[in-house]
Amino acid sequence: MLRSSLLTLTRIGSNRLMSTAAKLTTVEVNDKTGIATLTMCRPPVNGLNLELLKDLSQSIDEIESNKSRGLILTSSNPTIFSAGLDILEMYKPDKERIRAFWTSLQDVWLALYGSSVPTAAAINGHSPAGGCLLATSCEYRVMLPKFTIGLNETQLGIVAPKWFMSSFLSVLPRRIAERALNQGRMFTTEEALQVGLIDEVANTKEEAIEKCSAFIGSFAKVNPLARALTKQQFRAADLQQLENERVQDLEKFLFFVNQPAVQKGLGLYLESLKKKAKN
Numbered sequence: 009m010l011r012s013s014l015l016t017l018t019r020i021g022s023n024r025l026m027s028t029a030a031k032l033t034t035v036e037v038n039d040k041t042g043i044a045t046l047t048m049c050r051p052p053v054n055g056l057n058l059e060l061l062k063d064l065s066q067s068i069d070e071i072e073s074n075k076s077r078g079l080i081l082t083s084s085n086p087t088i089f090s091a092g093l094d095i096l097e098m099y100k101p102d103k104e105r106i107r108a109f110w111t112s113l114q115d116v117w118l119a120l121y122g123s124s125v126p127t128a129a130a131i132n133g134h135s136p137a138g139g140c141l142l143a144t145s146c147e148y149r150v151m152l153p154k155f156t157i158g159l160n161e162t163q164l165g166i167v168a169p170k171w172f173m174s175s176f177l178s179v180l181p182r183r184i185a186e187r188a189l190n191q192g193r194m195f196t197t198e199e200a201l202q203v204g205l206i207d208e209v210a211n212t213k214e215e216a217i218e219k220c221s222a223f224i225g226s227f228a229k230v231n232p233l234a235r236a237l238t239k240q241q242f243r244a245a246d247l248q249q250l251e252n253e254r255v256q257d258l259e260k261f262l263f264f265v266n267q268p269a270v271q272k273g274l275g276l277y278l279e280s281l282k283k284k285a286k287n
């Protein structure tokens with residue numbers, strides 16, 4: 009398979025480390041637990057661009073087909089889980105590339121939210137927008153203190169599509185989810201724990217991974233097929249909705265993102281990020 013030819017396999021202690029040639033993600037399988045840790049490593053902020061999304065897709069597929077016992081998603085950056093979609097993909101976009109970009113984001117969501125293996129996110133840094141989408145696509149979340157997480161799209165003058173809302177709603181009560189989305193609210197770790205957006209707090213990345221592993225281990229005595237089918241039944245309606253509307257969803261995104269007012273807003277937001285970075 010093409011994927012195999014892109015992979016290098018290294019052994020670190022009892023762990024197997026698989027990394028893609030471009031190294032935007034690594035997959036490390038713990039030989040004792042059989043759990044795969046999928047790490048995003050795209051400096052400076054794990055912005056989800058086309059290449060990172062393609063890597064994520066391939067890594068999730070790899071983990072599914074290797075029959076790992078579970079998947080833990082995390083980041084190699086010590087303060088940022090993911091800054092969400094790379095705004096440079098949406099600002100003054102290239103016509104063909106932006107289509108591939110959005111289609112890859114749909115692929116990642118379908119693969120992660122619909123994954124047959126237990127999934128958990130070790131959120132070791134800030135996790136706005138697309139970062140929050142990835143975290144809420146997993147079944148369990150452990151976050152480090154003093155970071156923020158949420159769907160802040162309305163703050164940028166953009167709208168979270170229905171399937172972003174599905175992930176959010178699979179975690180939060182409807183009333184809290186609706187208000188937070190309308191406000192574009194970012195929750196601190198403590199607030200996120202209080203509303204149930206995350207499940208646990210850990211003091212270090214290692215501790216977060218241990219807690220994620222313990223969650224995945226809680227299924228050890230459950231029949232894997234029964235567990236996977238039960239999870240998929242819970243998520244089937246959300247997944248089917250995007251499967252049915254993929255093309256319309258892409259066209260809606262392209263129409264929306266190409267509106268002059270949206271382009272202007274994205275340009276101003278990028279400038280503000282760059283100014284902040286300089287100060």
Ligand SMILES: CCCCC/C=C\CCC/C=C/CC(=O)SCCNC(=O)CCNC(=O)[C@H](O)C(C)(C)COP(=O)(O)OP(=O)(O)OC[C@H]1O[C@@H](n2cnc3c(N)ncnc32)[C@H](O)[C@@H]1OP(=O)(O)O
Nearest residue numbers: 055091092093094095134136137138167261264281282285
């Ligand atoms: C009705 C139908 C609707 C249909 C659909 C319509 C619309 C589409 C919806 C699209 C959905 C989008 C979801 C998203 O994910 S949008 C992205 C949202 N992300 C953010 O708002 C995060 C912005 N970033 C930050 O808040 C911070 O950078 C941080 C992640 C908290 C990290 O802070 P810090 O460590 O201080 O780092 P800096 O801020 O200095 O950043 C370093 C560097 O990285 C650049 N950068 C940061 N985030 C992004 C990004 N998301 N995309 C591109 N670039 C980013 C930042 O500009 C700095 O760059 P320079 O070093 O070059 O200055």
